[in-house]
Amino acid sequence: xxxxSDDFLIDSAIKHHSLRTSEKDILDHPSVHRIVGVLxxxxxxxxxxxxxxxxxxxxxxxxxxxxxxLFLSEHSHRDHLLHQFRVALIADWxxxxxxxTKVADGDYEMTRAMLWSAAxxxxxxxxxxxxxxxxxxxxxxxxxxxxxxxxxxxLLLRKCxxxxxxxxxxxxxxxxxxxxxKNTKLEVTLSSEIRAAVGEYFGVSRANLxxxxxxxxxxxxxxxxxxxxxxxxxxxxxxxxAGLPWRHRHDEIPTIxxxxxxxxxxxxSEFSGSDFDVSRNPLSGILVLxxxxxxxxxxxxxxxxxxxxxxxxxxxxxxxxxxGMVFEYDxxxxxxxxxxxxxxxxxxxxxxxxxxxxxxxxxxxxxCHSVELSV
Numbered sequence: 298x299x300x301x302s303d304d305f306l307i308d309s310a311i312k313h314h315s316l317r318t319s320e321k322d323i324l325d326h327p328s329v330h331r332i333v334g335v336l337x338x339x340x341x342x343x344x345x346x347x348x349x350x351x352x353x354x355x356x357x358x359x360x361x362x363x364x365x366x367l368f369l370s371e372h373s374h375r376d377h378l379l380h381q382f383r384v385a386l387i388a389d390w391x392x393x394x395x396x397x398t399k400v401a402d403g404d405y406e407m408t409r410a411m412l413w414s415a416a417x418x419x420x421x422x423x424x425x426x427x428x429x430x431x432x433x434x435x436x437x438x439x440x441x442x443x444x445x446x447x448x449x450x451x452l453l454l455r456k457c458x459x460x461x462x463x464x465x466x467x468x469x470x471x472x473x474x475x476x477x478x479k480n481t482k483l484e485v486t487l488s489s490e491i492r493a494a495v496g497e498y499f500g501v502s503r504a505n506l507x508x509x510x511x512x513x514x515x516x517x518x519x520x521x522x523x524x525x526x527x528x529x530x531x532x533x534x535x536x537x538x539a540g541l542p543w544r545h546r547h548d549e550i551p552t553i554x555x556x557x558x559x560x561x562x563x564x565x566s567e568f569s570g571s572d573f574d575v576s577r578n579p580l581s582g583i584l585v586l587x588x589x590x591x592x593x594x595x596x597x598x599x600x601x602x603x604x605x606x607x608x609x610x611x612x613x614x615x616x617x618x619x620x621g622m623v624f625e626y627d628x629x630x631x632x633x634x635x636x637x638x639x640x641x642x643x644x645x646x647x648x649x650x651x652x653x654x655x656x657x658x659x660x661x662x663x664x665c666h667s668v669e670l671s672v
Contacts, residue, residue: 298623301590301610306386315339315389315413324379324594329361332382332417339413343406346549348541349556352532353414356421359461363424366457376595377420383594385416387587395617396583399575399657404552408579411552415559415584422527425462428454429470429491430522433484463534469494491521498533499557503543510558513567520566529561559584568651575657582658589648592624597634606630607670613662621662627670638667 299305303324310316316323316335323331333354340350360378367374392400392409400408455467462471470491492515499506499514506514513519514526536553537543543550559580562568573582592608607630613621626641642665649661 299612299615301387301390301612302593303383306383306390309390309393310386313389313393315386324383327379327382329358329378333357336385336413336417340410343410344549345407345410346541346545346553348536348539349414349549349553352535352539353418356418356461356532356535360418360421363421363458363461367424367427375597377423380591380595381417381420383591384419384584384587385413387590388412388416388583391583391587392579395615395620395659396575396579396657398617400579407549407552411556411580412583415556415580416587418532419528419560419563419584419588420524421461422529422531423524425458425466425471425531426522426524426527429487429527432471432473432487462531463538465538466494466531466534488521495521495526495530498530498537499561503537504533504554504557505543506554506558510562510572513572514561514565516567518567523561523565525564526561529557532560533557555580563588570652570654571656573652573655573658575655579657582652582655585648585652586620586658589645590622606634606636609668609670616659618659619662620659622664624663624665625668625670626665628667629669631667638665641665 307316307321307324311318311321315338320331320335323335336354336357340353360381364374364376364378367377389409389412392412397405451471451473455464455471458467470487496511496515498504499511520526541553555578558578562572562581563584568581573585575582590610592606592610594605594607596605607627609625611623611625613623615621624641624645626638631638631641645663645665649663652658653661
């Protein structure tokens with residue numbers, strides 16, 4: 298059994314030159330500045346459109362403010378800043394040890410850099426997706442609680458997220474509804490506008506995602522408030538705001554499409570099975586795997602308490618054909634967080650079921666147990 302822990306991942310990252318020896322304590326003494334330094338080196342290993350480098354780095358620098366706002370405003374919120382960094386370390390390890398033969402040598406460094414980028418921004422749209430999802434509730438039937446100064450309130454909200462989220466997206470979708478829309482059809486109107494924005498930024502004139510992928514993201518039954526979708530939408534809008542030449546002829550643009558698709562699909566209920574085929578997009582399946590493996594040292598802050606749910610993640614003789622995973626959750630932590638091991642089993646099984654059958658991914662066996670962990 299191999300325990301996937303901070304020490305294990307950092308030792309592996311140092312061995313493969315993703316981290317320097319002087320950064321061995323980066324998770325003991327984390328800072329956005331140090332994480333950005335690691336990402337700069339990851340992106341610097343390959344030729345990339347400079348717009349992409351700048352925008353990814355900028356969003357990572359602002360990620361801490363997103364967690365702070367969510368910790369302060371939500372009833373209960375889990376850490377995402379360090380979670381995203383740990384996911385990047387796991388993805389880097391998976392790429393090297395499990396998927397190395399699935400990626401052509403000439404594409405390896407670009408794939409590695411894009412995996413780091415995807416991992417470090419895949420959840421940053423959470424706050425914006427939540428904010429927009431609340432608009433129909435706040436203004437249902439024209440009884441919005443902000444009627445006195447709607448424009449002022451939304452200007453303040455946009456100010457909170459200034460520098461993180463694209464001003465174009467904020468001004469288009471984070472706005473009070475028109476008077477005629479303040480009725481029970483408001484959610485339909487907003488959903489249509491979100492789908493229009495998704496179609497515009499991911500369509501043929503810009504990112505030009507695969508038609509099947511775009512159809513899933515824009516389908517009538519899809520969740521337009523999915524945080525992964527909003528993370529990808531914001532990155533596409535930021536790239537566009539910064540002047541990314543979408544018709545760029547070099548190899549980077551197809552890989553940027555893979556980046557946006559992987560982020561949009563990682564939590565989206567419309568994507569499963571062959572959508573995560575490694576031969577089509579190596580980023581998507583690896584990102585989901587890494588995201589679900591990262592389950593330790595994630596503080597849950599609520600108005601009543603702070604709980605760090607400890608979990609030990611073990612891999613049973615991992616290989617390119619099979620990944621056996623054991624999640625050992627601390628019994629006391631589960632109880633304090635108001636969670637049951639049955640729920641954790643159900644959530645983990647459903648998450649890994651989404652990528653079952655994807656070509657190029659190893660077969661996955663998952664077990665969850667409640668144990669007493671010394672913390």
